[in-house]
Amino acid sequence: MSQPRGNSREVIVETALRLFRERGYEATTMRAIAAEAGVSVGNAYYYFASKEALIQAYYDRAQAAHEEACRELLATETAFAARLSGVLKAWVQVSEPYHAFAVKFFKHAAEPDNPLSPFSRESSPVREAAISIYRRVVEGSKGRMDPDLRAELPELLWLMSMGIVLFWVHDNSPGCERTHRLIDVSVAMVDRLVGLSHLPGLRGITRDFLAAIHELRE
Numbered sequence: 118m119s120q121p122r123g124n125s126r127e128v129i130v131e132t133a134l135r136l137f138r139e140r141g142y143e144a145t146t147m148r149a150i151a152a153e154a155g156v157s158v159g160n161a162y163y164y165f166a167s168k169e170a171l172i173q174a175y176y177d178r179a180q181a182a183h184e185e186a187c188r189e190l191l192a193t194e195t196a197f198a199a200r201l202s203g204v205l206k207a208w209v210q211v212s213e214p215y216h217a218f219a220v221k222f223f224k225h226a227a228e229p230d231n232p233l234s235p236f237s238r239e240s241s242p243v244r245e246a247a248i249s250i251y252r253r254v255v256e257g258s259k260g261r262m263d264p265d266l267r268a269e270l271p272e273l274l275w276l277m278s279m280g281i282v283l284f285w286v287h288d289n290s291p292g293c294e295r296t297h298r299l300i301d302v303s304v305a306m307v308d309r310l311v312g313l314s315h316l317p318g319l320r321g322i323t324r325d326f327l328a329a330i331h332e333l334r335e
Contacts, residue, residue, distance in 0.1 A: 126164045129154045130178070133171045138218040142168070142225060172222075172233050175215075176243040182211040187250060197258035198308035204254055205278060205300045209285060209293055216285075216293070223286045235279060248275045263314035263323045269330065270311070277303065 132154040136145040147168060151161035165171050186207040194200050212219070225233050232239040252271035262270070281303065285296045314323045 125154070125156055125160060129156065129161055129164055130171060130174050133165075133168070134175060134215070134218065137222065138215070142172075142222050169232050169239070173239065173243070176240065179212060179215070180243050180246050183208050184246070184250060186211050187253075191250075191253050191257055195257060195259045197254070197260045197262075197311060198304050200254045200258055201251075201274065201307065202300060202304045204250055205281060205304070206297060208278065208282075209296055209300075212285070213293070219286050223283075244275075247278075248272055251275050251278070260308075260312055261315045262311045263320060265327055266311065266314045266323050269327055273330070274307075277307070 129150060133145070133150045136150060136153060140149075145168070147161055147165075148158055150168075150171070151158045154161065165174065183204075187204050190203040190207070191200060194203065222233075225231055226235065228234060229236070231237065234240060235244055248271050251274040254274065255267055255270050281296065281299060284299055285293060288296045290296075313319050
């Protein structure tokens, strides 16, 4: 079997995402993707062993776009709230073209044992890359916070972002303005709690909270 052209991979991804949006994930076959992309079925499978692999490619693409959208903010802003808000809103911005697709697709990603779940083993590279953005949010912030909380905060912020993603999926307000409002409210609350975490009177509560998180991970 001859190897496909160098740009075929991107063409296949673009075609698959368009068909997923138009027809839905379940109704779109690899044969249909290959036909629309103008490649053979064998060439489609040369790059992607399954539709799940195509979604993982979408995850990779979205993650790269998010990192690029956050680059200047994280290089210049030092306030924790502004860094966190900017990163969350940048994700909404880069994901906007796929909003309709997310509504159709999320039921698959929400299944705990589905490889497309953001918590799955298959999604671990993208998950770790996403958490690393929140690690940069924390490490580049000048505000004081409990050191133990600082170590755990990147993953906790990523988990918060997953809740915002779920809200965004179902947000039909113009420009997803309700999601932006949720981000504003959530960031203000987290910023206040994080800013108080180093105070002597609240360190015990912070330790109890982190202990509960560790227990839930076991």
